[in-house]
Amino acid sequence: MKCPYCNKNMKPGKIWQDRYALKWVPSERRFPFGGGIRLTSIIEDRPFIEAYYCDNCKILISKLKE
Numbered sequence: 001m002k003c004p005y006c007n008k009n010m011k012p013g014k015i016w017q018d019r020y021a022l023k024w025v026p027s028e029r030r031f032p033f034g035g036g037i038r039l040t041s042i043i044e045d046r047p048f049i050e051a052y053y054c055d056n057c058k059i060l061i062s063k064l065k066e
């Protein structure tokens with residue numbers, strides 16, 4: 001995958017959760033409860049999300065599963 005900012009090749013990899021599931025929560029929420037998108041789940045056997053990394057821009061891009 002090409003970086004949309006600098007057009008260099010991005011490195012494929014994974015973002016692993018540690019103890020708790022990773023969650024994306026919109027900025028207007030002050031706390032991560034009752035909203036957002038759960039990205040990982042050990043119970044569902046997906047303790048990571050796949051993401052591409054651009055070392056030049058320090059950007060991560062991930063296509064989320066439905």
Ligand SMILES: [Zn+2]
Nearest residue numbers: 003006054057
């Ligand atoms: Zn880049």
